[in-house]
Amino acid sequence: MALIAVLWAYDGWADLVKMAGEVREPGRTLPRALLGGALTVVAIYLLVNLVCLRVLGLAGLAATPVPASAVMEALLGPLGGALIAAGIAVSTLGFLSQSMLTAPRVYFAMALDGVFFRRVAYVNPRSRAPVVAIALQGALALLIALTGSYEQILNYVVSVDFIFFGLTVRNLGVVLSLLVTTLLATYASQRTGVIAGMLIAAGLTVAAGIGGRAVTRRAA
Secondary structure (H helix, E strand, O other): OOOHHHHHOOOOHHHHHHHHHHOOOHHHHHHHHHHHHHHHHHHHHHHHHHHHHHHHHHHHHHHOOOHHHHHHHHHHOHHHHHHHHHHHHHHHHHHHHHHHHHOHHHHHHHHHOOOOOHHHHOOOOOOOOOHHHHHHHHHHHHHHHHOOOHHHHHHHHHHHHHHHHHHHHHHHHHHHHHHHHHHHHHHHOOOOOHHHHHHHHHHHHHHHHHHHHHHHHHHO
16 A cells, blocks of 8 residues: 555556557657656656755655655745645646546547447547547546545556556567567577577566566555
């Protein structure tokens, strides 16, 4: 349970992929955006943690449930606390806005593919937005918000997310192992070393399976 908030900090990067159908040259743009966005977030997180450690120290961090506010108040007084509270509110609004715009694209794409209600694929002729899918996302979000506490919702979301992240890691490992097996088999057909190649591929498969189960178990 203590890792839920930590795992939550690693979520969100995959939301960009949901917009792939509306991006020019997605094969070129998405990898750059994913890598650049991930590196930027990592840099920001590291800098924030460094500032918190330098200002509050380990004892101060352990003593406060709101380290960002504590740092700003230590540096700027009550004004600093108000500024960071406003910044957090704006950041929260931004996250909610992107969630409302990206998640409906999943329903929209499913409806276009015929695996969800066809009406959800409706696009407003004036705004060119999937308004039914967006309305559905808003209704579901409202229902979830009314039926659970923030902690419960956070636990559910993070647990489900990392189960699928674990499955993704495992599947990527299987694909890579098959690719390596094919390459090694091709090489071994001209050279010796079939057994060594198969052992390496088997090792990659086992490692991918263990890694996927570990991530899934941690999320659960």
